[in-house]
Amino acid sequence: MEKQDFDLEKLSKYPFLKEAKEYVASLKLSLSEIMEHPLYSASVEAGRQRVKDAMNGRASPISDDRLTQELSILGYALARIIVNQTGSKQLILRFAVSEAENAYQLLRKEKEEAVAEVAKDLGFDAKNPDIGYMDFLRLSSGIAKSDPRWKLASRLMDAGRVTIDEPEKLLLLREAIRLKVAEGVSTTGVPESLKRISAEISATYIKKPLEVKLSAVKEESIAPCIKSMLASLEAGMVSHNERFILATYFIGLGLDIDGLVKIFSRFPGFNEEKTRYQLRFLTGEKGATKYSCPSCAKIKSFGLCKAECEIRHPLNYRK
Numbered sequence: 330m331e332k333q334d335f336d337l338e339k340l341s342k343y344p345f346l347k348e349a350k351e352y353v354a355s356l357k358l359s360l361s362e363i364m365e366h367p368l369y370s371a372s373v374e375a376g377r378q379r380v381k382d383a384m385n386g387r388a389s390p391i392s393d394d395r396l397t398q399e400l401s402i403l404g405y406a407l408a409r410i411i412v413n414q415t416g417s418k419q420l421i422l423r424f425a426v427s428e429a430e431n432a433y434q435l436l437r438k439e440k441e442e443a444v445a446e447v448a449k450d451l452g453f454d455a456k457n458p459d460i461g462y463m464d465f466l467r468l469s470s471g472i473a474k475s476d477p478r479w480k481l482a483s484r485l486m487d488a489g490r491v492t493i494d495e496p497e498k499l500l501l502l503r504e505a506i507r508l509k510v511a512e513g514v515s516t517t518g519v520p521e522s523l524k525r526i527s528a529e530i531s532a533t534y535i536k537k538p539l540e541v542k543l544s545a546v547k548e549e550s551i552a553p554c555i556k557s558m559l560a561s562l563e564a565g566m567v568s569h570n571e572r573f574i575l576a577t578y579f580i581g582l583g584l585d586i587d588g589l590v591k592i593f594s595r596f597p598g599f600n601e602e603k604t605r606y607q608l609r610f611l612t613g614e615k616g617a618t619k620y621s622c623p624s625c626a627k628i629k630s631f632g633l634c635k636a637e638c639e640i641r642h643p644l645n646y647r648k
Contacts, residue, residue: 339443341398342391342435344405345428345509346450353406360410361520363403368396375404377526380411383427384420384534386565386598388434407523414516414527417535421511422564423597429507436499444502451505455498459490468501468508471566477632550647552578553635554628565597570631574643576611577622581644586612 340349356369363369379389392398405428412424436444441456448455453464460468466481473479485492493501519527555578558571567575572593579589589608593599606615613619624642628634640646 337395337398337402338392341401343432343447344402345432345506346447348450349402349405352402360518360523363407364520364522369400369403372400372403372407373522373526375400376407376411377530379404379408380424380530383408383412383424384530384597386427388427388431391435409510409514410516410519411523411527411530413514414519414524415531415535417531419560419563420530420534421513422566423534425507425511426565427597428510429503432506433499433503436502444499448498448502448505451502451509453501453505455502458494459487459492460501462486462489462491465491465493465501468504471504471507472500473632476568477630480632552638552640552643552646554633555643557635558633559592559595562593563595567596571633573611573620574623574628574631574633576608577620578643580612580620581622586614 335348335352335355337352340346340352343349356363358366358369364373382389389401392401408424412420415421432447436447439447445455453460453468462481465484469479469481477483481491555575558567558575561567561571562575575592576589579592584592586605586608590601590604593604593608594601609615611620622642622644623631625634625638625640628643638646
């Protein structure tokens with residue numbers, strides 16, 4: 330395929346497509362050559378900014394001219410190298426979640442044919458009213474974590490095919506994109522300048538262990554389900570139920586608003602003003618009710634239990 334035959338507008342919006350990889354290969358430039366190119370060297374900064382946008386929960390801007398589209402495609406490729414060079418699963422996952430959410434918002438505005446094309450590139454037919462149960466399990470696992478309706482036992486299935494509606498297809502497509510972007514890429518022979526960018530990203534965004542200043546609480550005394558929710562919070566994949574449980578759990582441990590804000594500040598899309606308002610509501614400062622952490626039975630009903638701890642409430646785990 331000749332360079333001029335590529336649909337750069339499409340590829341700049343969905344740079345995870347196989348065709349985008351073909352476009353980069355068509356340039357016949359090594360990493361070092363790209364970084365020294367009179368035009369394409371600007372993709373290095375585009376890649377750095379793309380990673381930073383992902384870490385901060387911001388969408389990358391849409392490209393509207395040919396050169397910017399080319400730089401966007403190359404910037405995505407370099408961003409994946411940068412984030413993989415960090416060696417941090419946390420950062421790779423946050424980057425993948427952000428890219429998948431950005432693509433999802435764009436796909437919601439696309440015509441059916443465009444959605445079907447992206448879905449086909451990722452391995453499933455978006456025009457079918459159902460999907461193979463193995464593919465369903467693979468793509469729905471992240472959603473089912475916080476929504477029991479996505480568990481296989483809650484679905485209609487016939488001859489190994491699970492029925493899905495139109496909005497659900499887009500959600501599964503988002504998960505397919507997340508899994509695609511989260512795949513590892515080779516970092517062999519990465520130039521020193523890219524390694525320095527990766528080190529900068531690591532220093533800025535890899536969080537230190539939580540310092541919960543309660544003398545009676547140690548990390549090993551926090552319930553496994555709560556630890557898992559904290560990991561989801563840092564990755565930017567925390568559900569509404571998980572946020573509520575985390576907040577009420579640490580309220581139950583005696584944390585004040587400032588301590589709670591410190592915990593939630595680890596979320597990539599953290600908004601301090603909004604968070605403080607919601608926490609003051611949960612603690613009873615803004616209302617008549619002080620909310621309590623749900624029991625283990627309730628947490629299990631949300632599909633969020635991670636281990637058989639033989640307790641009835643996560644606050645009892647430390648005892």
